[in-house]
Amino acid sequence: MATDPDRPGFLLPLLLLAGFRTLIDDLHAELARQGHPELRPLHGFVLQAVGAGGTTATGLGQRLGISKQAAGKTVDRLVALGYLERADDPHDARRKLVRMTPRGHDGLHRSAVVFDQLRQRWADTLGADRVAALEDDLRAVTPANWFRLDVPGWFGG
Amino acid sequence: MATDPDRPGFLLPLLLLAGFRTLIDDLHAELARQGHPELRPLHGFVLQAVGAGGTTATGLGQRLGISKQAAGKTVDRLVALGYLERADDPHDARRKLVRMTPRGHDGLHRSAVVFDQLRQRWADTLGADRVAALEDDLRAVTPANWFRLDVPGWFGG
DNA sequence: TCCGAATCGTAAACCTGGTTGTCGAACATG
């Protein structure tokens, strides 16, 4: 099968990146409007990964697929911003539990609402079936472990 | 229209990011195999933006949507790696032309080939029509200026 | 023609989000 010169391969990653950044930028702008101007684009995913039950820096790193040191630094920033808090683990003095503060819960909840609204906006433009197809297709070509689906907590845990 | 709890909105950006990073990681791995191990994921886009005719740091920044300083630093690195070279503009002593070296051309060409192959792989899995639909849909929901389409050189210039 | 304004490249300082290496403290196990 010949390569279509009208659809060079590098368009695909560019469009994926553009779609991602469009969503993130829109989310960011809306969250700033709703009282969370200091919430950086990636912080929502971090809060998502911390989850309602809390976690540790090492566990967070595993869920996000980054080193525990990087996770720890991100936790530092979110603690400074008031979205997370650290607490000692009574059963293991080495561990420090990382939990969301009320402000963290608020930010995460608002993120989820805004993301749903943005997805709805796409569905209004494209049709709900095409958005769903887009999700299904991306899932099909993406390694399953990309989201650490094996780790409970990411989705409807 | 109610929000489908099985398709939370935050899945969409996550899947877009996963798709992007999957493509970039695969490209990167293949380029390393083909003699360009030091080519970082974003460098391909930079070479693409420099184009066959060359450009300047400021022009590059405009095409990439970043500051001229950031563009200049990226050029520094690619010059150090042997992909780009700087030359004086005979008509304007302020400007420094940025051009691809033969190695730069080679890297860019191989990037394009690999991206085409990766797109073909997606088409084998999903069907060519769904890949095309994916591209069309993303184009429809992405601000047109995201790619600096107004600036000649990005596409088939 | 000359002088002020705009442009180009570069530098410095800083931020975010990562990395690797190291290390002490605390746990787990033979």
Place this chain on the structure above:
DNA sequence: CATGTTCGACAACCAGGTTTACGATTCGGA
């Protein structure tokens, strides 16, 4: 009880971006 592993933290570093500033050069209008 000695050894090995795990956890969190610290340091040094890197890539990629920002804003601010500035010297050199070019442009354009009085």
